[in-house]
Amino acid sequence: MLFRLTDVRKAYGGQEVLRGLSLQVNAGERVGLVGRNGAGKTTIFRLIAGDEVPDSGEVTRARNIRLGMLAQHVEFEPDATVHEVALSAFGELQRIEREMRALEHRMAEGADDLERVLDRYSELQHRFEREGGFEYAARAEAVLEGLGFGRETWSLETAKLSGGQKNRLGLARLLLSSPDVLLLDEPTNHLDTAAVEWLEEFLENYPSAYVIISHDRYLLDRVCERIIEVEGGRATSYTGNYTRYIIEREARREAQRRAYEQQQEFIARTEEFIRRNIAGQKTKQAKSRRKMLERLERIEAVREERASGDFSLREIVRAGTQVLTLEDLSIGYDERALACGINLLLRRGESLGIIGPNGSGKTTFVKTLLGKLAPLAGEVRWGTNVRIGYYAQQLDDLDPRNEVIMELRRVAPSTATAGELRSFLARFLFTGDDVYKRVGDLSGGERGRLALAKLIYSRDNVLVLDEPTNHLDIPSREALEAALDEYPGTIIVISHDRYFLDRIVTQILAFDGQGQVEHFLGNYTEYHAWKKAQKAMPVEERKRSDKREHPRRKGGERRAEPARDVSAIEAEIEEQEACLKAVAEEMAKAETACDPLRLRSLREEYQRIEERLCKLYEEWEAIVAKVEGVA
Template sequence: MVSLSQVEKSAGGRLLYRGVSLRIAPGERWGLVGPNGAGKTTLLRILAGEEEVDAGRVSRRRGLTIGYLRQEAVGQADETPLLVHVTGARGELAAIEAELARVEAALAAGGPRERLAALAAEQGRLFERFEQLGGYDLEARAEAILHGLGFRRAQLAAPVASLSGGWRMRAELARLLLTGPDLLLLDEPTNHLDLASVEWLEAHLRTYPGALLLISHDRTFLNHLVEKIASLEGGRLVTYRGNYDAFERQRAERRAVQAQAAANQERAIRDAERFIARFRAQANKARQVQSRIKQLERLARVEVESEAPSVAIRFPQPPRASRVAVELKGVDKAYGETRVYRDLHLTLERGQRVALVGPNGAGKSTLMKLLAGVERPDRGSVRLGSRVVRGYFSQHTADTLHPERTVLEEVKAVAEGRTETELRALLGRLLFRGEAVEKRVAVLSGGERTRLALARLLVRPPNLLLLDEPTNHLDMAAREALAAALAEYTGTLVLITHDRHLLGRVAREILAVERDPDGRAPATVTLFPGDYEAYRRAQAEAARPAPRPEGRPRRPARADRAARRRAKAEVNRLRREVARLEQELEAVMAEQEALGARLADPELYHADPDGFAEAARRHEEAGARAAALTEAWEQALAALEQAEAALGEGVPRMR
């Protein structure tokens, strides 16, 4: 469908990658990962045809349609109503509607019978094509997508120009989903979404019929959607089978095999060098010495990939405070005519770990600002407990840093009593090392600004930590480091995030902030004990319809029969997938066993060093493929068991 062959690309005088090859087949689901600055967005632009390569070839199937979602909105928004803007993405339908209008006008004008008959036939063909393309339910589908992405009905008539950048990105995503291109390229599609919208998008993309390639720092999103990973590593593109967790395991195994192979090779080299040094002067060993010398000259060194520098985050032990960390009593808060809270009462105690969840606009960030003291209530009180020290990070904290200060100066501004040596050590753990601490804030990337804002939090040990979307602009490694640090934090934590992996590791209680869709009534705040998954299960149980009273069984409706046909088709598809994976896995395991037997031969290395290296490489690849196939088979089998449970049919087992 689309392929890259030996692509080379530089940006700003820096080589991004060389020798990159990738093939995306119809229906495949890829995740593109790599550290910030590796060139992921550039690769998406190359695939979309918006960026030229310096060398290599890009091939696209004739007639291929590509949809590309950028990280940020591009161009000026106009006064077009939102719903019209989204439905306007289906240009062919608009053209058919124009043709229908022309034909209807011609029919109304009258004329010879033969001409009217030809016009009626043309109108029939246009109606048929319009129906095939989903024209009759176009607006309904557009509204469903917009609702899933968090838009309220009242917003559908609003001009696109009135939307903020984040909501404009949602509108562009809705256009792409409605268009349904053959290949969907998504660059951080969850950045501007709340939790409910992320989960809706994930469910929608699971059934998307086209191919998909996405960049995301959301581990859960990647795990649930992709079946292959393309990883930019040191200027190369390495591909893996499986989701993100499988990729991490395979990469770690691959690096371990590389390290072991390199160690084995170093031992062999030292042995050869000792032999050469010992017997070089002996005529009767000249032949063996020359053989060892030639072997060393021909030897291809095993390269061990170096680990990228990683962020190290550790929150200092917070000072002990009173039992009550913060208490809200009878709080009212409004912005103009919009009343966000009325008579809100909330108490958070020492050591609580709470996540605020709810749709965008419900009032989560307002509640966080009240807790942080950034906003004052219109009525009521917000009181801190004794010896409570607040630390607050908002979505916009990184934008409030002083642009003319250096990194070191920005941390010094909040670091009374700390030495420069201590501050440099702290910044070094957040990857500001050496001369990087002298960089001005104005030239920092989004990820660097977020790390600097976190450094300011770490200077003083807060015992009430308030974090509003702290993972924005952080790459996967930094997110993992933050999750690990927060998991060990012993103070009181209040968190807003759409990163479900972080939620699962950190939150032990859920504060659900809910508001009616029109936003007229104040928000309600409800505390749910348990983590996010427990909260989701409780919500699903509450939304489940009550059981039908017993009585005369109803006749299955047409929708029920159609649903059963779809379920049966899904079972058949999963059976084929399980059988295919079994066959592939057996073949790979046989290959791995044969290569292992070959590598076990102690004479192989000396007799054929190149063959040994090739066998080791193939053995490693076979192991990685076997691991990925095993995981894919287990997932497919689990899905099949679940699908067949409703149909009462057996599940094939692996031979």
């Protein structure tokens, strides 16, 4: 046992956040902590770390446990450099190293107690080697690069870093300190996709335990083997990753719902028997049953989930078939190109996902599409009858001086009544006096919901979204995804949320940060698998494949095709992956969870497809290895 919370209660200002919560994390466990914003997840971390004390209940920690918690705001010595902060995670090794240098200096000067100095030096040298002293600098540099700190940034003083950079550096220092348990609160908040993928690989190989609070469902799927859900001030544990948690939660809720209904029917029948017989010939039986009911352990009714927001999109005006055409587009500032030669065709109803590292040109690209920046070269051509709605990541279209209802009125027709606006805002969880809050007083999540409300009320047939899920918790993200999934218009979205991209987009435009852009027909997972396959190809074969793919990416009409000798296998892989996705979506449906036989059948089918995919991947790798050997 690393730590345990037992019947913990915690309130702030009279509002009880934790109501008898109990949970335990053991050595080596990989846990995801999920729940709505405000459910108490960060409070749990603060209780574990000892930064808070419970109002009642008990927090127990293993003796001498080393906890490592990622703070939301980190500070460093102002004159320390990025490199020095990373190395500071190895404070004890650095202390040993300094003492060894001092002993070396004394040996060189011919110390009077040379034998004692030599013994001490030998002792330190063995300890230094045993604890990784010869590798720690390389480890620090690898983590820095993995989290997006190129070598050119290592000499920067921390006082010159942005808030996001400081958080990334704090994460780097925490990971390098290798505590017994990592407590990571939204570790991906300031990471681009490449850094998130690096973090996932790091955590997959991390030897100790960790607990992660995250809205990144893709991350939770990949690195967690247990999910703890915090709801209603209590904790419920599920074995498996996020996807399995969703399936198991629905199955448990349905089983609880049936058990509750059956018990209520039993209680009603028993009470009716007692009522009819308490004064009659069967009075003894009636009294016995009354005592039995008093001792009966009551099953709780399933707690109905709080509303996540109704992001249902309103009816829109139909645009032309070809919504957006880009021809040899180059983007950038003052003749400095960030990306060149972008070609694609986006039709009505299609969705384009834009991915890439920070600073690679994603937002510049969107601003160019919107006409806020002029192209450096090439052409942006919108189709007929196009009406564009834009959701900015910084939410800078919101006026902080306005009340919520007045902010919505900015995009409403003059005939809209206050009642209509209040009703519409209620779908986005602004109820009662919430509509009179000042925009400047709203939380990040509330501002995000208000910006989406404005966008949806506008009835635009093209939505351009810059990180729309950043300020939303998981239930709100799922509600938005459901709405966008049914949206008949066209979507262009910048997002680091890979789960969201898999659900929504039909095309990927990937910026690499070096001026190159790839256009791929498919969702994020399909693109990622294709990139992995490309990297596994022999160099010459990859060059030949790239030559064949270029005109197809340019026109945006077909998926890039890998090498011909493995194309049949990859076609079947693609088909099986599509089947796997379809089965997973079917399993996630509420009506499926209500049908245990159907759910069991789907689970078996899911397992069969996974096994077939494993064999296909092995076959593909064998062929690629053979080709590489011949080359």
